[in-house]
Amino acid sequence: MLRGRTRESRTIDELLSDARASRSGALVILGEPGIGKTALLNHAAAADDLQILQTTGIEAEAELAFASLHLLFGPVLSRLDRIPERQAAALRGAFGLGPAGTGDRFLIGLAVLSLLAELAEDGPVLCLVDDAQWLDRASADALVIAARRLAGEGVAMLLAARTGFTAPGLPVLELAGLDEVASGEVLNSAARPLTAEFRQRILAEAAGNPLALLELPKSGESQGELSLTTRLEEGFAHQVDGLSTAARVLLQVAAADATADPAIILAAARTLGCAPEHLEEISAAGLIRTADGSRLEFRHPLVRAAVWQRTPLARRLAVHHALSHVLEGTADADRSAWHLAAATLTADEQVAARLEATAARAHVRSGYAAAASAYERAAALSPSADERARRLTLAAEATEFSGRFDRARTLALGAGNPGAELTSRLIRVRACSDYGEGHLQGAHAMLSAGVDHLAATDPSSAAWLLLDAASMIWLDGDRDMAHRTAEQLDALRVPPDADVVAIHQLCRWFVVLALARPSAGLPPLAQVIESARAQAGPDRRGLLLIGGLGLADHDARTHQLALAATATIRAEGRIGLLPQALTFLSRVEYARGRYADARGFAEEAASIAADTGQPAWSRLATILLDQLAAVHGDPLDPASANPAALTLLDLGQGRPEQALLGLEALVYGKSRNRTPAMHLVPDLVEAAVRSGRNARAAEPFTRLESWAEMLHQRWADALVSRCRALLSTTPDADAHFRAALASHERPFGRARTELLYGEWLRRARQTSDAQEHLRAALEAFEWLGARPWAERARTELGATGWSTQRNTGADRCAQLTPQERQIVRLAAQGLSNKDIAAHLFLSPRTVGQHLYKAFPKLGVTARTQLAKLTLSD
Template sequence: MLLGRADEVATIDALLAAARTGRSGTLIVRGEAGIGKTALLDHAARAATGFRVLRGTGIESETELPFAGLHLLFTGALEQLDRLPPVQARALRAALGLGEPAAGDRFLVGLAVLTLLSELAGDGPLLCLVDDAHWLDPGSAEALLFAARRLEAEGVVVILAAQEEDFPAPGLPELRLDGLDETAAGELLDQHASDLPHHLRDRIRREARGNLLALRELPQVWRDGRSVRLDQAFVDQIAELPERTRTLLLVAAADDSGDQQVVLAAGGRLGCSARDLEPAERRRLLRPADGGPEFRHPLIRAAAYRAAPLHRRIAAHQALAETYAERDNVCARAWHLAAAADGPDERVAAELERAAELDRGLGGYASVAAAYERAAELSPDTGERGRRLIAAAEAAADAGRPERAEASAHQAELHRTDPEAQGRIALLRARLAEERNRPMAAHRILLESGDARMLFWAVESAWAAGDLAAAELAAERAPDGAPARALALAATGLNHTRPGGVAEGVTAVRELLAGGAADPIRTGLRTAWWYLLLGDHARAHELACTIERSCRERGAIGLLPHALALLARTEAHLGRRHEAVACGTEGLRIAEDTGQEAAVGPLAAVLAWAAAVAGDRGRCTGLIAPARTPEHGHGAVRARAALPLLELGLGRHEAVLALLPDILACPNRMDFRSAFPDLIEAAARLGRTEAVEEPLYRYTEWAERIGQPWAEAVALRCRALLASDVEAERHYRDAVALHREGNGRPFERARTELLYGEWLRRERRPSEARPLLRSALEVFEPIGARPWTDRASAELRAAGESAGPVAGDVRTRLTAQELQVVRLAAGGLSNRDIGAQLFLSPRTVGYHLYKAYPKLGVSSRNELARLELAAEGS
């Protein structure tokens, strides 16, 4: 038992016990240097009997080398790479420098790490330990955290030790270490300082403040007759070593690649040999390790480097650069040359640029940014410095580091004023603003660039922010016939900014669609949303399926949340609420894990709609609350548009109508168009039809212009609610016929049938009402629309028919994750293929199937086919 760490040890032991039963777990251990993080990792390794153990350490000198941390961690496990899906295997091989460059989505390596961890746990539980995780290179850290968040049923435990707040890992469990209490500190000193007088032991305890390393090391400092800080004590100990030993320690501290041969070869260039390590080993500054002696603590490594004068550090880096040149390691050579440079040097800057492009092939975008930043610092020519800074900014943006990208872009502006460079900087800044969900900031950046090619995106950003006047002003700068003008017409027209504008808006959207889509994903996403503006859900869904499938096949995890938001929206429109929730839930999880704020709004909007349909007030309002921001995008507005549907379903008609002023005042009125029928129904219930004349006019005009039968049917339903009896029946009858002709928007069709059935029952025509009410119930119940199911059931009973339960939809029994897994399994995919598509490990896929089978009343994959659950395109 570690002194004073009983609770912490129990936490780790519980994780190990759960892994023995197949459950996975992750823990971030935080605390200052020397507080005992490594001791806890050592305990975990000792306690992990029956586990395969992987252990790695973040190295400060390697924080800019792409995937250096993963390389050290998985060195003994590379035989499993052949078992990964091909796309993942290529990405991880490239990242580890074992294959051809495979640049792509930066999160694909994380998915490969997840699958590899699952494979390594195939013969028993796996323990993965990483010390000094705050020194991991960004690519390795991101990949490990991505994998850790998706561990469920693999029997894998991941424990990462890091200093305080230097290693952000939101959403993962943390264990914070404070100093040992007085009792534990005293017991430890009894073990390590029993020969010292009590007054010295008391002084050491006060100075150590519970720091485990200090309690162990300071007694020897006092024995040596000194009283200094712990880090200075290490400096002093190293200073007492022979010169060649100090030199070899310096080389190891400057590199510490884990390869003893590299250190010895570089040391040999400076007149050192392996025997020169012996004095450091005797003083316990080094400890034995598989690859050769290693520093016993990071503070010792830091002291070995800090204690050396500048000229000796330069010599160490030059020796390492020459050693790596012999091994054809371009990246390591470039970084050591850069560390040895004492001023601008174009030759070294060019070497770093070459290393950056090699890093790009590995998918290490953070390393690309770092290499270009350092290359810029070493560039004697101002123009070259600016060019490299732009490249650094773009790579930092690709790496998901917006602050670093902004800083490099700002510096680049000072060195490059030519139009081409300024245009790249403007596009980059606009992109960063969009990703932070700040569309008007992006609009201003694009407009101020003065580049006519950016006017289309400037209009799009202003529309997303709801500033239609800004969209129009931007479009006026574009020549006649330019797409920017059509986009502005679409924005202003569909938002009813002027009489007759809807017709212009619809025409403009069709004109934009006629222009085609060059990029199957990025432009395709925009095209699919335009189809939704025209109410063409079938075309939008077809395109959404293609885009989502392409994202999964390419491992484009960064774009997948946007594709899932689109797919979820179309699934919802087509009446597949459970599928919409599954897509939205997956997308929201990925968006939050990867920091993609712009995707959160559209995903929350679909999930808020699904919660509103189910009458789940807590879930719906919880999703809507974050959308109340001053500069919201389309998605945030759509999330709020679910509130009228929620209140209507719960029978709170006054609450629905109270939302009308805010809805009409919203610049992006079209985002609330789906709520207009809810407002009209609530007003009709309250007898306040005059309040909804404007929403009725707007919805009807749009429905007539887009020419979709389902939309015209909803418009007729709204007219029926406000009409006299004779006109109401005609409108209802025509609406039902249009719904069945177009076969679109089943939920809206069921609402129309419910209202018509209610009207017929009140007119004492129950036999005509019953088929309509039964048809509505058959839509409401399977999708989990509880308030609407209750209402239709009550009406059916009042019409003289017992409303027995409709044959239940098996999808209601599954969680969102289980539904996705089951649908793909029903389509014939293996656990490995399903995991690759859903960014889960194969073992987690198997776990979800194991839980789903009893809920569905099946016992094998073969039986799933009869349930008609297969995903489209599987």
């Protein structure tokens, strides 16, 4: 029985009950040392009929990638062959049990999810993690990624940590001190009889901390103003002082060791004059115990801390050296290298080289935080300034990969000014760190500096940097950035036979369109696109190229490129690139009117971007979701939604004056370049005409005409023709509407033109023709789910005398959520639940639950019937 923890125990019991009912969940328990976090984990572990996995974070292991995760899953590694092959390979590589490969940390988190789900097939699983604040970063990331995706597997996960530990997206249970009654009961249960005065002092100083209530009576008088944690450590240290010298040395070795392996601890301690009987002395003192017959554990983490803090420097160095020697040549080469580094106070190339090898192993296993720490320590131990700069560069790159952008910038700056190749890499780290945090202007400035640095000696690399810079122009729309990139593109001299000629020309076209510059001397845009398309693919810059082609290429061809790149990235497990690929794919699907797919891809992009520390791509995916919400007529928060989406919502819901004000602010915005602004001009023209302010559309439309003429794309030509029709004061409007319809390829744009043309025809008393176009608009809007636009078309059609009614059940697929839709589509293709789970980063049981919910909506009862469905978009 846990005194004073009834509410907390009930919360945990409910989580376990859910797991027994195949409902998964996770909970983070936070509190100060000794507050009772471990006791609650033990309460959970005492429950019946659960498969239990448990691990404890150890401070000394924080630099060893996946160390804690390996301990957690060590007993069940034989089940790895039951999860998707790529995930299993990633987990084996992370644990050093197979080739390292290129496993992404997100993929490893999914492997953890799949392994937990596989275990849950045999019954509910309880996953217990104590001292989570000391987990190595790679293990913590993998567990949190898996915990956030738990759904219907039958898994309960409890993570206990000190206050300050963060696990975004997981519920938190904060432990406060016990109340006065419970505190008195705990004190009575363990302490010898106390005087009333001493008892009250203990109760006051403990402040409801259970460990303090148990330990402070043993430590005698108060230690003044020391913190409670320090008081407890001092009390444990007092117990250590009563041991023999050799026993204290053995305890110091155990405190520095992270394996908890008695053989390793005794072997190292033996070189320092200790013997097995000293282990018996420590155990008899109650400071250390044997767990599971094979691991030595301190009674409490504060015991370990107290021991190590009182260990003199010379002894610390000797202990680390002994442990390094014992571990050398074993499977724990990384631990050996870290102990050797801890025993080294001056520069030493051999030690630095061993630590660099440790970093490299962590890097290929996606343990980027551990790799960064090892590279940084190796740099500090490097006698050569060149080697120090190289290793700091590696540390900065690994830190940027891990998503710690501030630290990456600091390391990059600390590397100084090495040679050209390292300098360009450091510039890239700083630019990517700025971009990762959403600071596009800072990132662009860094890239510009990189171009200046490389232009004369390596123009091809400079051209690729300019593609990065150009991408920020079309993503952000800043005019000053566009001017700077234009200047550098003009100055760059790319050899005519270089592979990047088409890239250089495409970037120049982008700034021509952004700044309305002359295109003299450039090949036609269509020719440049054709040449550049060959270099688009499933890497970071290839994806940027796909994104750029999406501005000017035919939708169908860009769609195939984006689809193929996304599929390849999924298949190869390069999860870090998925948000970018999915965002570009979502944009193309949006243009093609496949809104359900566009929403599904954008939601997946935003989710994975959040998990992998890419706020810039999360923001871009959210912008697409806002745009889709506006089309559908869903409410948007004016304080946080994308401004362009808000104007579209205003326009669709019949507020043209409000839409016009918002659109003018965007089109005429001080920093706005023409590329994003021109996409908004057709809406501005419509808003101006509908609010009776045609004159305010004249100048923007003139700019749109010249821009579309340079672009020379059918979708842009269609929008220009529609705007001409709206602004026309003569019967020529009819011809302009027809020209627009002849050029339209994008469904939403075409439906809006059908609506506007039908309205014009109705006002011209051409009722029969008006009905034809209004019916086409209504059908298209209903198909797209554009509710406010469909309502407007229905109202106009009713005004012609045509009887209309809402389509209430034509498309059962429209009732599916985006995730259900993705799952149904894959199931219809014949994929198993396991295959779908691997594809969409879910557990097979969660896939099954989604199908269970989708079948009634689709009116089917068997999986085989899915193949007969038409999944309209």
